[in-house]
Amino acid sequence: MFPFLKNKTKNMKKTGLDDTVSSQELIGEQEDSQEEIVETGLSFHPSWRIEKEQEYVFRFLHNELSPLKRNQISLSGVDLSQENGQVQVTAFVRNSLQKTITMGVVELLLLQEDGTILGRKKIDFSELGELPAESSRPWIFPFEQQDLFTEDIPQSNWKLAFNVTSLQEHSLDLDPEWEKSLSDEDKNKLKDIVKSLPKPAPKEFNLMGLTVKMMENGNLNVTILLRNGHENAIQIQQLPLEILDASGEIVAKGGFQLNDFEVKANTTKPWSFVFPKEMILKSNPDFSSWKAQPIQS
Template identity: 25%
Template sequence: MSWLLENWFGSKESLEQVREDIHENLHTELYLGVSGIEDPEQSANRLPSKELFVSLHGPWDALEEQEAELLRYIHDELPPVVRDEVGIFPFYTQVTQDGYLVLTYIRNATENSVLLDTLPLTLITPEGEVVASKNFEMMTFGPIGDESSRPCEFLFRWNEFSNLPEKETPLTLGYRKPEKKSGESLFAGGEIEMDEIEYYRQQLAANPVEEGKVDLKALGLKEAENGSIKVVVLFRNGLDKRLEFTEVPIIINDQNGDTVARVSYTLENMKVDPKDYRIIAFQIPATSILKEGVSIEDCTVFIPKATQQKKEPTVFDATKPKGFLQ
């Protein structure tokens, strides 16, 4: 990562010149709409950037102190963030051999830790043409603490472009807000293949959301890459109000009742609209699997309990799937 930082404002002779260059490179912040308010970018209820804690995780925690201080300085120069929102603020772009790189801060101005699932982002020309679209999986990025900010890079590879612009064309980052069909939320989280999505849609069409019932159910489990296990969980909200699910404990047992895996995921700010549902895939890493040599087809997955904000009544199911597609 430091090879990028070496080129950032390094030739400037004073912090004031650096500050001017920072503001010249800033883009418009994108908001994910977690607050539920319309047009959050127009809100005047904002939190100064300096009041957010800058957290350097992953490849960013290996930076030299001077480079880390530069990242904190850039962050402090950002405009205030909308309260109770999660924003993505691009602050630097670069054309690389692999693709178009956008460096951002993901700023969490809510009072809860936030775990993102998938971010559908685009690159847009000054004329408004979308030249690249990509869904970035964010589960491995980990949680973003309350009132904190984390740097994050998004790389659009050249073979992912629908139309290659001229090298000098400035591109801006866009957020494709998920489009909903009637009564249906976006399938989110880990990778769910198209044939699996179609299968689940058919199953849900035959079993619609029940009035007054909140349902958290494991739909299936499947062997995934690197010895991990993928578990698909259905969240259904039959109430007249929006719900926030905060915890998803998952237990997998074999046919003898022995525990194969026991994990718990924190999903604060994961909301389901009234009379609606969401489906999220969770990937249990191989390091969390307690028993080896077990056939997934002989296993049962349970959701023993979960936490819901405002303590609404809950009903939890378990299922014993034999693969995803029957």
């Protein structure tokens, strides 16, 4: 399967770090005895035809691995090398469940020791085959040039990690005060709205208008969905905001100070903004359609 495997294993030493996630997060499977220590056994893919020397090297490397706890799936980085314009990452894929598992497409991140992302690639783990219970299987993950963000790839203390966030559905993130004040019916309506919308693209942050109302006192009250497609939470201290009506004309604009405001990774957070009448720029706006957007500097 990997014609260069023989040359790779000859002087192979473990230079990578380990990444471990819960089986519940990754494949939705969990067993009892979560604190139970599991020593994995070495497993080779049925299609691998390896010589005794190669098997000895993998067995030696495997014996050096730390045990897992029950309900963990791990990537243990072994070797990183550059071949034919690729960065080829060898790692053990480890399963501490008491059952055979299979995985589908999962995005992997190639990381520096400090967490800096060096590259990312979606991997079809079905090619790995069935991973036996309590086992570790060596595999080689090729990263093409387009998968990498830098040419400066470290030769030690790197990590191959599951991007669990990429598997999670985009979900509703409610502020604690909203959580307390909203009825279950209103919460479910918001969840349905978030679920019905297209998921933001990776690294995308956008705004979507939800409700708009001109108050009797002349203020404009809008509720906006703040949509975070990033893998990390976003902190917002200030938000310069403008509201446009169906004609595309600016109805109101102003800046809002937000204290300790966070939109969690891969979530949508609703928030209400009140434009005082002094910020209103247009009378009798047409709100048959409208949008909210950050003020462009």
